[in-house]
Amino acid sequence: MSNSVISVISRFLEEYTTTTTNKLKVVDAYLLYILLTGALQFLYCLLVGTFPFNSFLSGFISCVGAFILAVCLRIQINPQNKGDFLSTSPERAFADFLFAHTVLHLVVMNFIG
Amino acid sequence: MDRSRLFGLFLVSLALAGAQALTPAHYLSLSDVARLQNLLSQQFTDLDSAYYSVVGLTKLGATVPDHEGVCQFIRSQLDPTSVDSLFFAAETSQAISGCEIPVSNETRDILLAAVSEDSTMTQIHRAVSALSSLGLPLVSQEVVGALTGRINKEDNVMAITSALLTAARLSQQAELGGILEEIEDLTARLDDLGGIYLQFEEGLEATALFVTAAYSLSDHVDMEPHMKEDQVIQLVNSIFSKKSWDSLAEAFSVASAAAALSNNRFHVPVIVSASGPATVSHSQPTLQLLVTDVMSQPLALANVLVESAYAVASKSIILSQAPFTLNDGVFELNFMSSQPASGYYQFTIAVTGDTRLVANHVELKVKVSTEVAVTNMDLSVVDKDQSIGTKTVRVDYPSKGKSSFTADSHQNFAMSFQLVDVNTGVELTPHQTFVRLQNQKTGQEVVFVAEPDSKNLYKFELDTAERKSEFDSMSGTYSLHLIVGDATLENPILWNVADVVLKFVDEEAPVAIQPKTLYVPKPEIQHLFREPEKKPPTVVSNTFTALILSPLLLLLILWFKLGANISNFSFSPSTVLFHVGHAAILGLMYVYWTHLNMFQTLKYLAIIGGVTFLAGNRMLAQKAVKRIEKK
16 A cells, blocks of 8 residues: 555656656745745644734735745646637736735735734 | 485594694793893894894884984994995885985985895895885886896795795785795795704794795785694794804894784694693692783784593593683683592693684693591401401500500401592502601611502501511511602601511521611722733744745745746846846835835835836836747
8 A cells, every 4th residue: 555655656756857848847946935934823723823914814814825826827838738728928927926915015014924 | 325424434534534633832931032032132233133132122013222322323323325224224224213314315225226036035125125115116016027127046944934024025016926936935944854844954943034035915905814723833932942142143033923823814833731730639728720822922912722631531521611811821620520539631722813823722631639547547466367356456646656566477467448538538559658667776668558448448467477577577566657659749747656576486586677788889800911822932934034045045945946047138228127127126015014004005106016016017018029939
């Protein structure tokens, strides 16, 4: 059983490194970073407590929001998805990404306290 | 059959409507009239105060002192070029005798010129009144034209009231019908408050002047104003509910309204009030009523009679169609001659004699009081098992029973008595018949209620075993008091009837009664402020902060490994501007966190964001072009 899991994972990693373009890998690295940051925040909250709850929430929501926006960006700039996004150029996707991030940061800064 | 039933129903509803007709809740009592006169008699310093004072006092029927002085004052203050000045002077001089205002042709011309559609309504009113008071000729039809034209332009309440007052000064041959209709229109604009008050939202002065104007014009053309009786009473309530007046003008308007309502050809509200409390008894057998107009002046021709009087408790009719006799300005009726039992009676009083009277059916609640006597007071100690015969002692009011009575747990103490009306001998059941037992040593009181039986004989029984909890089982000598009271009794009774010695079983040591400690200072409450939340030690926080920054390091390493670079960076102005703008936005976020509030941030964000957006748009467009070219 574990054998097949390991083989699946190694196969997946191999395919990933060969088939994904550099651009997408850059975005994936960013996604990993956001994920780790969010996970560490959550770990802190579990270990130490929720004292400034609003701060925890705003930080965590910021990570979650940034992750979602980055995933949207990745989907939209992936040339394999071009058929689904005929009217959206990669530049447009990036501009949307920036704008949505501005709004997200405004809200997060408001809530961070 | 149906027709007659409907008609009967109609009559009944009419009667009901009549029975529930409104009666004035407020009017000017003699002290109110005196206060009003006082306010109007103050020293006046200018012409309009003189007008309000002198004319106001005249309307109240009071005498104006020093006519000569007033006349000289008016003449000295008069400005013959001002319409207002002429108005005040002319009206005031009319109110006092022997005062002539010199009139020149110019004065007449100024006044006549003011009567046009282009002057304000106030100006027209004052000019016409001045012309009329000074005896100068004026053409009524022209005035009517000016008024009608002016009403279209100025249709607020005060303007139309002035128009009504002006119309009352014109010749009766003029076409005043159009202006007369304004009375009805204005009546519709009054605000009904709770069915009791009817007033303009502009206030008391407007309402009072409207009433004055309406009756003044109605009397002038001899046509009844279209105001229902209830509306008249509601107006009376509104105008006379205020008992102290803010300004001379307000006081003047109230005085004018009072004069108008007491003395016009159509509606004269009647005020019926009892002189003193509405109580009769054997010592005071006559019910005295004051029947006046709204200024507390007695009505000259009035017949007062009781339409019906019935007892509130039994609803039986005592009087019907009984007349009052006029005795020295007061209407009297000897009610005790009908021998009413004590209690409350509802009188329906009608005032007749003048068709103008309004609200002349009044309901009055009259109390008949009497004196009570306690008779047949019998005290006894009865054995519970009835083996030993009862020993009854009779005690007469107000003496006290000679020997004290003893009752222990095997015996009951009993008391019976009757309460009778001294004058008629009828048995009474007053509201308060209490038996109070007071411990002579400790001062503890226990109060019981004595109840009458079916034959109106009061009985009170004390079962010592059953009632020991009320007494806290404290044996001893108790003084027994009988308390009798009622609203219709003139002589309430507090009578120490006898002393009773009570013996309880399970006696506890007599404890002095503690009065309830309600009013001593209570123990102080220490307020517990909200504890600040426990914070984790700084080391932990710092560690985690460093930990959080570590993924950033990982990201940079990964990007470096992937070969992400900025070699494609073109230094075009839009690119530079975009990056600067974007950095500024991030900086703004930091500043927002530390210093600013949302509104300021949004303001700055709008500016920086706008710039960044335009630059970014440009930059991305350039990149897109480059990308398509590469393809």
